[in-house]
Amino acid sequence: MERVKKQKSISKIFAMYIVAFCIAAILLVLFYSASFIIGIQTGYILPANYYEQKIEKQRKTIEQTEDVKDLIPQECKYAVYDLNGNMLQGNVSEAKALDMWNIVQSDSRSSGKYFYKVIQRDNGICVVEYILNASFANPILHRYVENFEIVFYVFLFSSIAIEIIIFSKAFKRRVVKEMKILKDTTENIQMENLDFKIEYSNIVEINDVLSALDKMKLELKEALAKQWNMEETRREQIAALTHDIKTPLTIIKGNSELLGELDLKPDETEFNNNILNEIKNMESYIKSLIEIMKSEKECILEKRQINLMKFIDEIVEQGTLISINKQLKFKSEVKDIPECILVDEELLKRSIINVISNAVDYCPIDGEILFSVNCKDGNIEFIIEDSGRGFTKEELNCATEEFFQGDKSRASKNHYGMGLYITKKLIEKNNGNIYLDNSEKLGGAKVILKILV
Known part of the structure; x- marks a missing residue:
């Protein structure tokens, strides 16, 4: 049976540290006080009234002796x-003597700290000036530290x-x-790693938050499972639909091609x-x-180090071939x-060629396509620009959505609003992002594919 952790509130824990601090402070005072008393008893420390008592012991002798120099403690005036x-x-x-006489x-x-x-x-x-404070018995120590009490209180x-x-560092630790448990839990949820068991802390307030996170984790896990099942069902339905459509479509196409071989009237041929x-x-x-099913299908990335210039040359060669049919000028800048x-070369190539194919479809005959590559802020940017009409405001916001078709002058019957959506899916698998804009150089559309180096 798992042992249940004993929980305390943060205020109770803080109070425990305060009590422990007070006990430790009292023990410190007792320790220094005991050390002070032992020092006096062993003669290492002179009591505050030491010189006063010594003068009193010598009083009668001082009254009767002519020269009192040897009867007065050296530490006294x-x-x-x-x-x-x-x-x-x-x-x-003489000035000091006059002050003492007047006092x-x-x-x-x-007068101040002095007594007479x-x-x-x-x-x-005979007037003797002395100080009422504890001091070191050792002459050398007494010379440098006249008042032992200052040392006592400093220590x-x-x-x-x-x-x-x-104690503050101990409380912080x-x-x-305890907060690390909370941090680890939130990081796991953030990364959608929901198959973990929440470890509870010893603090009530943190456990309250962890309990709420646990409920949220279970609800999120359930929601993600539902979403995944819905996506899987949708993919299966689309796959089944495409399969079901292909059979009658093949029959219709075959029959239509056979009809084309017959001697038809002009309007029938049309x-x-x-x-x-x-x-x-x-x-x-x-x-x-x-293609959409392929782009959404889970796949294992095959990242490896590739020669970037060689990769760009292959893209330029393929882009040039794609552009020939419409007599487009395909230029590149690196x-x-x-x-x-380090990338999955095949996925990256499919992403870029897909955008170039879109640009070819949307570019007017004798138009121009510019493919440029640069490194900026730790990202490799693959930029494809064309001399077509460009994106509308709506297209800039929605063109990467599935089945989106904006202005028909920009839309192509070969892509059905899925070209940039597929590109987005492919580039995201390479830990990249797609950005849409309009080209200042060519006046048409501009698509930027960014990948972190």
Whole structure:
């Protein structure tokens, strides 16, 4: 039995990360606090009132000793004054000594971060300036880091900042991991790969979306199956229809040809010729239907590297032969093309020749067809232009649709509105696209076949 994943809402997961972050932050504070206490107990760190206590211990000695230099901690400033405020000895400048005298005379015992001890002496006083903050016991460290508390808070808040980064990245990885399931699902549906089982995540909100996608996948699969069945049925019906039409058509054609061998009256001969012409049109129609079935039939692409210039020469040769009957000028232009391309050569050739055949049919006698090839924006462009009437606005939008026939002056009885539709189907099998326009050079139609290099 498949194990059911335990689901949580995104808000609950976020709350869990917040709680975990708070616990980790508290542990960090406790760790640094414990380290601070241990440092004080082992003597590596001096407590904030260390110098204050040391001065108090030396108070009586300072009161009675003439020279107090060795009794004052080196880290403290001091000055000994007479009753008139004149400095007798000390380790400060006269200006600093005057400031210290004025501070204590105003009955103040602090100024900014500094604190002052006043020790009464015979015929004078001793004023000691010190700072109330923890510091390193090591003289070298104390010289560079006077206030240990700054280091303590820098390390503490830096650690918390690192913790924030770690937890935010962990939360991001968790969400991205769960979102990947959603991304993979949408990509499969986009590619119409619908025979997969949706894998659900651990997040409720994502699972809600996945459930909706699963329903959509099943409905899409059913719709595509129906569409495929309809297309298959249509193809079978067309194939059956063409087969059924060919038999009576062959009989009619045979009988009509036999009638043509008899001695008929002029009007009877004309009627018989009309019958034969329409039979030819019907045969062309059936041939077009067969071509459409071939173009829609699933086939395995046989892509291979071909020499592009050699391929173009073959197209030009075949296009020239097709154009001879209508005395058309078939020209070609080639520029900036790669030596080789990877394509299904047969499908590509059928696509191009089909467009050239259409151009020949729609071009007036003594007209012109231009076949050009170039490479632009990573695509090979095969462009066929003619000097005919060109496309109408409606034809530009609909000419590649099945059975579309626009203006009859543009339509050909040999194609029944399927020439460009077949070309579109063939070029799409080669991962290409067809674009319609009107030619500025020749004034007629312009068809562009693009294939990604």
